[in-house]
Amino acid sequence: MDRVPILKIGDMLLVSIQIDLQDQSVLALQEDLAEKISTTGASGVVIDISAVEIVDSFIGRMFATIASLSKLFDAETVVVGMRPAVAITLVELGLTLGDVRTALDLDRGIAVLQSLTARRRGESVGQDDESVRVTG
Amino acid sequence: MVAESGQPHRLAEVLDAERDRLIGRWTELAGSALRGRLTTVELERDLRDLYGALLPVVTLDAELNQAESADLKAQLADLSRSRARQGFSPTETASSVFALKQAVSELTAKDDSPETFREVLAFSALLDTLGLWTFETYAAAREELIKEQSEQLLELTTPVVKLWEGVLAVPLVGTLDSARTQVVMEKLLEALVETGSEHAIIDITGVLAVDTQVAQHLLKTVVAARLMGAECIISGIRPQIAQTIVALGIEFGDITTKATLADALRHTLQREGVVVSRGARDRTR
DSSP, rough: OOOOEEEETTTEEEEEEEEEHHOOOOOOOOHHHHHHHHHHOOOOEEETOOOOOOOOHHHHHHHHHHHHHHHHHEEEEEEOOOOOOHHHHHHHHHOOOTTTEESHHHHHHHHHHHHHHHHHTOOOOOOOOOOEEEEO | OOOOTBBBHHHHHHHHHHHHHHHHHHHHHHHHHHTTHHHHHHHHHHHHHHHHHHGGGGOOOSOOOSSSGGGHHHHHHHHHHHHHHOOOOOHHHHHHHHHHHHHHHTSSOOOOOOHHHHHHHHHHHHHHHHHHHHHEEEEEEEHHHHHHHHHHHHHHHHHOOEEEETTTEEEEEEOOHHHHHHHHHHHHHHHHHHTTTTEEEEEEEEEEEOOOHHHHHHHHHHHHHHHHOEEEEEEOOOOHHHHHHHHHHHTTOOOOOESSSHHHHHHHHHHHHHHOOOOOOOOOO
């Protein structure tokens, strides 16, 4: 059985799923992730599913499970890079991801996590500095 | 030529012997109905081909399911299709076929033996079937054309346009059905990934009616976009449609809806942190 690697970057964990997920590997991932968050004390988890082409209801539920799991360790979860076909499938299956945040790509996902953790620390982040001026 | 009963088929013999005279008369009769829109040479070539395919099936029954008639059917289908393309009505095509009846009856008018009569009757039944077959082919060709066009329409009527850096819009026009919404959904989601846009506006100003099914489709699209990490706004809800939506008890939940596309764009720009301000007007111009 293939195991999904969990990488630590700064104070967040990156889970990049590059294999065809089977129920066994999903369960193993959940266990590994819980272990990892508790040992590293990470404040955020990014799940990159840009390589995932096929989902079923079990995998759909995985995201919500991981989110509530990391919530217990006070970590936020962001799912990034979902393909259109996967999104349509999940909607057709009637699955919602609970309070999981989503982002278009890894870059934006990390930005979302950073602004979330910054907000939690009570800091203000200068994210909205790119103002465009239109004369009319 | 010999019929299945072993008796010589007299009509078939006549048709074979008088081939040129019959084709000439047939062309004349068919040509008068077409009122000169097809040259006599062209028409005669078409009819001669048809005649050649028709001869071997004369001795058979009027039912056209035998292997021998496959060639004839194919030729008729070709004829019908090309006539349809040239703008002839199906009646005109069919009456070209029926014209042979008159040509044959003129030829056999003097022969009043019951045998010939029966054969001519069977022959005209055969021609009736062939005429109907041209109708069928005509309708099938039309159906094909309509299907092709509606597919093209589906592609054409769902453009995804970029309004701003990171803001896409889909102006929907016409009626929404499942097939169309599916196309819209797929195209929009693909475009979100391709352009890396975080905002999408679905403008339904041009949508004639919204019922529960259409609303359901719209909701699905919005939820799918949200799953991918993009925000989707619905704009251009007209007063009548708003009333219908409320009357039907459709819940849009926490999905942002705006009255006009401009409002929706303003909302997304605000979310993006873009400030649009009116500059000092250049009065020297």
